Amino acid sequence: MLEKSVKTVIETCLGLKPDERLLIITDTATDPVIGDSLLKYAHRRSNDAVLLTMKERDYNGEEPPDLVKAAMLEADAIIAPTKRSLTHTDARINACKRGARIISMPGITAEMFGSGGMMADYIELDRMIRSVRPLFEDAKEVRVRSTAGCDLILDVTDCEWQVDSGICREPGIGVNLPAGELFVAPRGADGIAIIDGTVAGLEEEDTLLEVEIRDRRAVSITGRGSEKLKDLLDRAGDAAYNIAEFGVGMNPEARLIRNILEDExxxxxxxIAFGTSAAFGGDVNAGIHLDCIIRDPEIYLDGERWNWEMIDPC
Structure with missing residues (x-):
């Protein structure tokens, strides 16, 4: 099953060309079988591929070592199966500015690599998400409600909705794998978010959080796990309380497994996510990006109900 996923990553998603230089970045907390499998497959294709293993970062969005940063600037394509996310780092942004294509796989495990969200038909998933995007792009306001008590209003006027479908063939773009979301850096956010799913950085914790949000900032965080979440945010500084992202899950093969990479x-x-939004159209660089899952939501676009049954499944 790993062979299938390796082929999906390199052939389907990355579309790696024979003359391209591939950099694989992993760390000491990630199963080495993933990086090794990717490297061996690339070498069988005769690609100029290099595998770097760094020390595990402390949190999502923390910059990699300078040696890794330098290597990223020389690569045509990058695959990063790491414990903590490199997606929202200056290193990733600068590499993309140089034209690199980057697949980030933060928190990936060997089991995840060969099952679940990785089994999606990524060509069809790309088509499906792009077919939905115009509905969200036309909206000025997104409202999220749930029976758990969530009632959050996001101002998305003139915001650019981003597609993360796993297809990473154009210079300068970055995606996650497993992929499958439509997301945005909102202009504004107000209300109450009930986070009753996985919280990035606290995947092993039994969390249930109530977040009061005013002017796109979390002004109060209470509930199970709140002190630990606030500790993570405080380490990064005041900007970490920014509401950086709103995203909609779209992968029909993904499962809730208490791993934020797949759960989102x-x-x-x-x-929603706290912290950095500068990597995808926002105006905050906090040095941290923490996604948090809201389960069973109702979504309203300018007052009109939208749900997943309105799209064709893959």
Missing amino acids: KVMGTVH
Whole structure:
């Protein structure tokens, strides 16, 4: 099953060309079988591929070592199966500015690599998400409600909705794998978010959080796990309390497994994120990005109900 996923990553998603230089970045907390499998497959294709293993970062969005940063600037394509996310780092942004294509796989495990969200038909998933995007792009306001008490209003006027479908063939773009979400850096956010799913950085914790949000900032965080979440945010500084992202899960193969990489892609969920938004059209660079899952939401676009049954499944 790993062979299938390796082929999906390199052939289907990355579309790696024979003359391209591939950099694989992993760390001491990630199963080495993933990086090794990717490297061996690339070498069998005669690609100029290099594998770097760094020390595990402390949190999502923390910059990699300078040696890794330098290597990223020389690569045509990058695959990063790491414990903590490199997606929202200056290193990733600068590499993309140089034209690199980057697939980030933060928190990936060997079991995840060969099952669940990785089994999606990524060509069809790309088509499906792009077919939905115009509905969200036309909206000025997104409202999220749930029976758990969530009632959050996001101002998305003139915001650019981003597609993360796993297809990473154009210079300068970055995606996650497993993929499958439509997301945005909102202009504004107000209300109450009930986070009753996985919280990035606290995947092993039994969390249930109530977040009061005013002017796109979390002004109060209470509930199970709140002190630990606030500790993570406080380490990064005041900007970490920014509401950086709103995302809609779109991958029909993804499962809720208490791993934020896959959980945020689950069809029928949405998520918000704290911290950095500069990597995808926002105006905050906090040095941290923490996604948080909201289960069983109701979504309203300018007052009109939208749900996943309105799209064709893959």
